[in-house]
Amino acid sequence: MSKPRVAFFDFACCEGCQLQVANFGEALLDVLKLIDVVEFREVMSEKSNEKYDIAIVEGSITTNHDIERIKKIRNTAKVLIAYGSCATIGGVNGMKNNFPLEKIKKYVYNKDANYFDTIATKAVHQVVKVDYFVHGCPIYQPEFIEVLKSALRGLPYKVPDYSVCVECKLNENECMYDKGITCLGPITRAGCNSWCINNGNICYGCRGMVTNPAKNAQMDVLDKYKIPLDWIKNKINMYNKAGEQAPEEK
Numbered sequence: 001m002s003k004p005r006v007a008f009f010d011f012a013c014c015e016g017c018q019l020q021v022a023n024f025g026e027a028l029l030d031v032l033k034l035i036d037v038v039e040f041r042e043v044m045s046e047k048s049n050e051k052y053d054i055a056i057v058e059g060s061i062t063t064n065h066d067i068e069r070i071k072k073i074r075n076t077a078k079v080l081i082a083y084g085s086c087a088t089i090g091g092v093n094g095m096k097n098n099f100p101l102e103k104i105k106k107y108v109y110n111k112d113a114n115y116f117d118t119i120a121t122k123a124v125h126q127v128v129k130v131d132y133f134v135h136g137c138p139i140y141q142p143e144f145i146e147v148l149k150s151a152l153r154g155l156p157y158k159v160p161d162y163s164v165c166v167e168c169k170l171n172e173n174e175c176m177y178d179k180g181i182t183c184l185g186p187i188t189r190a191g192c193n194s195w196c197i198n199n200g201n202i203c204y205g206c207r208g209m210v211t212n213p214a215k216n217a218q219m220d221v222l223d224k225y226k227i228p229l230d231w232i233k234n235k236i237n238m239y240n241k242a243g244e245q246a247p248e249e250k
């Protein structure tokens with residue numbers, strides 16, 4: 001039986017999530033036994049010639065040309081996986097949406113602004129149907145493997161819809177707020193095993209917001225530590241400005 005043909009594509013991004021996949025090490029060899037990679041610009045020069053079963057898409061949609069291209073990919077693929085915050089929630093590219101589009105175009109491209117087909121940043125699901133989401137900036141490798149296995153088996157993958165704090169507590173980390181540092185863990189969806197906090201950093205909200213953020217609890221925390229609400233809003237905007245909440249994951 002032939003293996004599913006898998007093609008990796010990128011839109012506006014830093015390609016860091018592709019690198020994460022390329023750096024899987026032994027886990028990648030296991031994955032390669034299950035699939036035929038027919039296009040993956042970061043690691044090979046071959047092209048899929050539009051023959052693939054699964055499209056794995058990195059990056060945000062930021063031009064009208066991107067819209068045409070992602071629609072074509074969607075029409076070809078039986079399954080579409082969006083991976084990395086740029087693709088799943090707009091990510092850092094969404095910071096552009098904090099400003100009027102014409103103003104930001106002029107700021108970046110100056111007199112050449114009219115030559116650029118830039119639109120407000122969108123996550124992939126805001127343009128085409130997405131079957132699976134792998135959140136994170138960059139993606140958390142174990143989750144990517146889980147999602148890919150689910151897609152290959154035709155099974156659903158449910159992204160956790162509780163906060164990073166849950167994983168953080170299970171990992172017995174000292175809370176950043178107790179050290180006088182702000183952290184978006186209380187309102188950010190888990191699934192990364194509180195990766196950043198385990199390594200001495202804070203949560204920046206790269207996986208997007210949980211469906212029902214505990215706003216009152218977050219406000220209580222801000223009150224307790226005398227932290228201005230604007231600081232938190234700015235942090236949220238870094239990753240979450242473009243994306244609406246991702247729809248119910250498959």
Ligand code: SF4
Pocket residue numbers: 013014015016017018058059083084085086087091092136137138139
């Ligand atoms: S999600 Fe982060 S690491 Fe991945 S492509 Fe976007 S900016 Fe790069």
Ligand code: SF4
Pocket residue numbers: 164165166168169173174175176177183184185186194197203
């Ligand atoms: S606020 Fe941050 S550091 Fe504190 S428990 Fe939640 S995730 Fe961990």
Ligand code: SF4
Pocket residue numbers: 136137164188189192193194195196197202203204205206207208
């Ligand atoms: S801890 Fe927060 S910022 Fe770090 S990977 Fe997890 S969701 Fe992203």
